[in-house]
Amino acid sequence: MSASVREQRIGEVILDMKNISLRFGGVKALTDISFDVREHEVRAIIGPNGAGKSSMLNVINGVYTPQEGEIMLEGERFAKMNPRRAAEMGIARTFQNLALFKGMSVLDNIMTGRNLRMNSGILAQALRLGSAEREEIAHREFVERIIDFLEIQAYRKTPVGRLPYGLQKRVDLGRALAMEPRILLLDEPMAGMNIEEKQDMSRFILDVNDEYGTTIVLIEHDMGVVMDISDRVVVLDYGKKIGDGDPGSVRQNPEVIRAYLGASH
Numbered sequence: 001m002s003a004s005v006r007e008q009r010i011g012e013v014i015l016d017m018k019n020i021s022l023r024f025g026g027v028k029a030l031t032d033i034s035f036d037v038r039e040h041e042v043r044a045i046i047g048p049n050g051a052g053k054s055s056m057l058n059v060i061n062g063v064y065t066p067q068e069g070e071i072m073l074e075g076e077r078f079a080k081m082n083p084r085r086a087a088e089m090g091i092a093r094t095f096q097n098l099a100l101f102k103g104m105s106v107l108d109n110i111m112t113g114r115n116l117r118m119n120s121g122i123l124a125q126a127l128r129l130g131s132a133e134r135e136e137i138a139h140r141e142f143v144e145r146i147i148d149f150l151e152i153q154a155y156r157k158t159p160v161g162r163l164p165y166g167l168q169k170r171v172d173l174g175r176a177l178a179m180e181p182r183i184l185l186l187d188e189p190m191a192g193m194n195i196e197e198k199q200d201m202s203r204f205i206l207d208v209n210d211e212y213g214t215t216i217v218l219i220e221h222d223m224g225v226v227m228d229i230s231d232r233v234v235v236l237d238y239g240k241k242i243g244d245g246d247p248g249s250v251r252q253n254p255e256v257i258r259a260y261l262g263a264s265h
C-alpha cells in the first residue's frame, strides 16, 4: 500500500497519553510526556538506551502506574490502567524477551492468545460439550489463518524452542494477533535479528496494519529500521520527549541528531 493510501486510512485519536510522569524512587523514567496515537497508524517510540521506551509501553498496558498524567483510551479516561483491563480494551503486546512456552508447539502457543476470547469454561471444554467444541473449532480456524498469514505453516507442530530466533519473534507476533487487538504494542520487534529477518518482520508489521487494520505502537532502539514503516515517531531521551512528527522531520531534528550521536550505541 502506498504512503498516500495509508495516510487516508489513518483515523481519529484512539490513545492519548497526557503529561505522563513515572518515577522509580529517585529515577525519573518519564517526565511529563504527552503524545497521541491515531487509529490505523504505525506509531514508533524511539530513543537511546534507558530513554524510557519500555517504561512508556508498560504505562500504556497498565504494568506501571504513573505518578502523574492520564491515559485516554477511546475517549475513556484512566489515571491508571491494569493489564487485564488493557487486554479487554483491545491492547495486546509482544515482548522483547519473548513470552512463549518453549516446549509447546507453534499452534498451541498462538492458541494461548485466544484465552481471553474463549467463553466456555474449562470444564465444558474438557467434557467437549457441544457449544464448547464448536467454539474450540472456531478458535483453531482463526489461529490457522494467523499461521498462514505469518507464513509459518511448516512449523505449526514444532516446539517453539527449536525455532530460530527470528521465527520465534514471528510466533510471538501471532500470539498477540490471536487476541484480535485494536492496538498492538511491539517491544523491539526487530532486536537481535539479522537484516533479512528485519525486512521480513517489517513486512509483516505493515501487512498486519493493512490487512487487519490494527493500530501499531512499536518501540525501537535502532532509528533506521522503524523510519521506513512508521507514520509518526516520538523520540525520548533521558525520560523526556525531544521529538515528535513524521519520520522525515524527526530525522532532521537537531536535538534528535544530538541524542543519537551522543549515545553509546
Ligand SMILES: Nc1ncnc2c1ncn2[C@@H]1O[C@H](COP(=O)(O)OP(=O)(O)OP(=O)(O)O)[C@@H](O)[C@H]1O
Binding pocket: 024, 027, 028, 029, 047, 048, 049, 050, 051, 052, 053, 054, 055, 056, 221
Ligand atoms: N522497574 C524499574 N525499577 C527501577 N528503575 C527502572 C525500572 N524500569 C526502568 N527503570 C529505569 O528507568 C529508566 C528508563 O528505562 P527504560 O527501560 O524504560 O528505557 P528504555 O528506553 O526502554 O531502554 P532500553 O532501550 O535499554 O530498553 C532507566 O533509567 C531505568 O534504569
